[in-house]
Amino acid sequence: MTNAKRLHSLRRAFSMDDGSVSENSRLIASRNDNNHGYQSVPITPKTIARFRSADDASDRLPIGDGRRARLNWRSSDVFTNRDAQYDADANNLFGSGIGERVWYDNYTTIDWLHDSVKDAQRRKKVHSIKGIRGKAIEALDALQGWLIVGIIGVCTAVIAYCVNIFESRLFDWKEGYCTTYWLWDYSFCCRDVDLEDTCPTWKTWSEVFRHTSVDSQNIDHLVWTVVAVILATVSCLLTLTTKSVPPNTNQNDNLPKKVTYLAAGSGIPEVKVILSGFVLRGSLGLRTLIVKAIGLTLSVASGLSLGKEGPFVHIACCVGNVLCRLWTKYGNNEGKRREILSASSAAGVAVAFAAPIGGVLFSLEEVSHxxxxxxxxxxxxxxxxxxxxxxxxNPNGTGKIVVFEVSYHDHEWKNPEIVIFLLLGMLGGVYGALFCKLNMMWSKSFRTLNFIKKNPLLEVLGVVLLTAIVTFRNPYTRLSGPELVGELFSECSNDVGGHGFCGWEPSVIPGLTGSLFIALAIKIILTIITFGIKVPAGIFIPTLAVGAIAGRIAGLLVQYAFFNNPQSSAFSACHGSSPIECIVPGTYALVGKLFMIQSRLHLSLAVIMFELTGSLNYVTPLMIAILVSKWTADAIEPNGIYNLCIDLQEFPYLETKTTRDFEGQLSHILARSPLAQISTLDVSHSWSLRADLIREKLNLVHDKGYNDGGFPIVRDGLLVGYIAISELEHALDIMVAGHPHFPISELMCQFGPFDDKVIENSSIESFLINQETTDFRQYVDQSPISLSKNAPIALVFEMFVKLGLRYLCVTENSEFFGVVHKKAFLAYLKKEKEKGP
Structure with a gap:
């Protein structure tokens, strides 16, 4: 056979048009049994391999053979490890020019564009099926999204039901138990007893141990404290089992590694980071889901100043993430997966507040990217x-999803009340901003102490002891968070609750407001030091209680003024009515929920309150007060508590909901980026590069702490492609494992078409066997997005935000100049922010 015919045969065997493989592709496999998993010529890395575990993904050492890995994926469920090949089920991604991907590593960014093209290729394959079968498959494909979010809603509700049921029982066991059935809580045990009467079937611990010489109140306090400590301790110990050490991105290995606990806190900061396009391995896993649900039940039942509403969002997203693994459409596409997670977060808020519309707005306003x-x-x-x-x-046995559902259908706000509402809004903005600052100060001072960092259980024990000691003696702080808020929101009538918060006589109001002021101070201090301890903990209910107490105090003071000055012009709208009928302190407590403004849930929180109360009478004053509260909070602290938590934990997050003033050009970022100085893959002389030289470049990147980067492929100064570090490592490891008898210096990596001159001087067999060349083109992004180095920073920001880029190549006069990765851009923005205006 002539050289021309040999060349033509090789080109046919290695055609890039349709990815097909001819009989010539079997030449290597027929001579070496180790290569049966490869299916293209020259030797191509196996398209399927598995990591040992998600935590060991950085090692990139494949286990098993391709056939076994494929079988495991087909029979996979929520408990199995995922395949290393992220695009195993994709259709012709190689031919699309964007290249294939492996699973994203921890603390790396996803490629939104790649996942979008990947889903388009999948849809194209589905739509290509003709006939009735094709229509049925299309319908099932469209139905998958609705089916999975429906299942997520059901599962989230069941988990919320279990948490509410067990939490209420454990909380009441701190005071006593039901003699009828010991598993019942107080409300269910005494459901047929009037509020004013004593419940005969409920035994307090002082009644159980009444034969002792110790004072009964001291017995109750002791048992209350012991049970609270036990519950909080178990919750903390469970949370500590989710310890995670993020990959070190510092060049200095002597710096201490940061430790995170996946089930601690509310989980909303982690959800925000994940939905923005970053990967936090384990944060939404099955183990985190189980620990979060159990730990949340125990921590809330202990009486700590925290809530379960924020963690419900995290739990719902865990449910969504786990269920996504059952559908390859979402399980094998990180971009599509995040659509499901956005819907899951709405379900978390919905079960917490019985507010489906508020849940959707929360997902839109707070967490979704x-x-x-x-x-x-x-x-x-x-x-x-x-x-x-x-x-x-019906977890509460009353038909209400949450215990503080109220209604104000019979009351309208009076014009003079708008002044009080505006003052409450301004006060809420001040508190929200100061809470953020004080909580961050506490986290950066006390929690950075060595003995606290090494022993987070000590902080939990200290906080729960302090909480049990100071809250037991106050009748208001002794209530659970939802019960307290429900009483504060309630009206003062003969057939409704709120009797302990009503000023029936003017002489009662001063003492009542004094007790509420003490409860307010206790709640504020405890909430500041509690949020951030290593237990599952939300912030909604504690701050809602703070605002409701402040609003109730304001309402009582207005009532007191009406009692003493009924003829005042300020109360002209109340002439002919009693202070109890005209002034409703519960509505002031409703406006006081603006103290939750530190979470920056402006519109969603307002809608949640409207859904809870079932009344639209207070829409106008509430919305006006929200605007005042927002302006006040932004003037003092522009960042919400969740964004501050993200900064505190050093999560990679690109804030897109705030305006920024940018100066400079794209070249300024390159000058500061250590990764930009790393050499590229230069294929000017040959499309093949030695594997040992590539490995050296990879080691250099790892030493600099940039595992989320990649290498531009340059030929004669022009950008011809880009390959990410994760894909390059994956291909190298498989290639080396497939050639155990060859030194790495003799292995070649092919990044482009084969040189005709080299092939023409040798036979096909000698070229394929002796060169040991492996094709890496399937992992190369052949259409990387680039921008001129003179582009303004504002344009770079918009491209990273709007296009969801993982990296941006930089050119100068059409020639390659450098590359900016998303993390490098984040580092640049952080330095600019620290410099200030």
Whole structure:
């Protein structure tokens, strides 16, 4: 055979047009049994391999053979490890020019563009099926999203039901137990007893141990404290089992490694980071879900100043993430997975507040990075299913999903009250901003002490002891968070609760407001030092209680003024009515919920309150007060508590909801980026590069702490492609494992078409066997997005935000100049922010 014919045969065997493989591709496999897993010529890395575990993904050492890995994926469920090949089920991604991917490593960014093209290729394959079968497959494909969010809604509601049931029982066991059935809580045990009467079937611990010489109140206090400590301790110990050490991105290995606990806190900062496009391995896993649910039940039952509403969002997203693994459409596409997670977060808020519309707005306003109309409707469907399911389960036995549902249908706000509402809004903004600052000061001072960092259980023990000691003696702080808020929101009438918060006579109001002021101070201090301890903990209910107490105090003071000056012009709208009928302190407590403004949930929180009260009479004053509260909080502290937590934990997060003033050009970022100085893969002389030289470049990147980067492929000064570090390592490891008898210096990596001159001087067999060349082109992004080095920083920001880029190549006069990765851009923004204006 002539050289021309040999060349033509090789080109046919290695065609890039359709990815097909001819009989010539079997030449290597027929001579070496180790290569049976490869299916292209020259030797191509196996398309399927598995990591030992998600935590060991950085090692990139494949285990098993390709056939076994494929079988494991086909029979996979939520408990199995994922395949290393992220695009194993994709259709012709190599031919699309974007290249294939492996699973994203921990603390790396996803490629939104790649996942979008990947889903388009999948849809194209589905739509290519003709006939009735094709229509049925298309319908099932479209139905998958609705089906999975519906299941998520049901599962989230069931988990919320279990948490509420067990939490209420454990909380009441601190005071006593039900003699009828010891598993019942107080409300269910005494459901047929009037509020004013003593419940004969409920035994307090002082009644159980009445034969001792110790004072009965001291016995109750002792048992209250002991049970609280036990519950908080177990919750903390469970949380500590989710310890995670993020990959070190510092060049100095002597610096202490940062430790995070996946089930600690509210989980909303982690959800925000994940939905923005970063990967936090384990944060939404099955183990985190189980620990979070159990730990949350125990921590809330202990009486700590925390809530379960924020963690419900985390739990719902864990449910969504786990269920996504059952559908390859979402399980094998990180971009599509995040659409489901956005809907899941709406379900978490819905089961917490019985507010499906508020849940959708929360997902849009607070956590979601990408929220198309399709995701909005699925979020609403998920939230509706969750609320209906929880309503049917009836966890409180009253038909109400949350215990502080109230109604103000018979009351209208008076014009003079708008002044009080505005003052409450301003006060709420001040408190929200100061809470953020004080909580961060506490976290950066006390929690950075060595003995606290090494022993987080000590902080939990200290906080729960302090909480049990100071809250027991106050009748208001002794209540659970939802019960306290429910009483503060309630009206003062003969058939409704709130009797302990009502000023029936003017002589009662001074003492009542004094007790409420003490409760307010206790709640503020405890909430500041509690939020951030290593237990599952939310911030909604504690701050809602603080605002409701402040609002109730304001309402009582207005009532007191009316008692003493009924003829004042300020109360002209109340002439003919009693202070109890005209002034409703519960409505002031409702406005006081603006103290939650530190979370920056402006519109969603307002809608949540409207859904809870079932009244739209207070829409106008509430919205005006929210604007005042927002302006006040932004003037003092522009960042919400969740964004501050993200900064504190050093999560990679690109804030997109705030305006920024940028100066400079793209070249300024390159001058500061250590990764930009790393050499590229230069294929000017040959499309093949030695594997040992590539390994040296990879080691250099790892030493600099940039595992989320990649290498631009340059030929004669022009940018011809880009390959990410994760894909390059994956291909190298498989290539080396497939050639155990060859030194790495003799292995070649092919990044482009084969040189005709080299092939023409040798036979096909000698070229394929002796060169030991492995094709890496399937992992190369052949269409990287680039921008001129003179582009303004504002344009760079918009491209990273709007396009979801993982990296941005930089050119100068059409020639390659450098590359900016998302993490390098984040580091640049952080330095600019620290410099100040």
């Amino acid at each position: 990408f929220f198309p109309p399709k995701t909005m409707w699925r979020s609403y469907f998920c939230a509706i299913i969750a609320v209906i399911t929880l309503k049917m389960l």
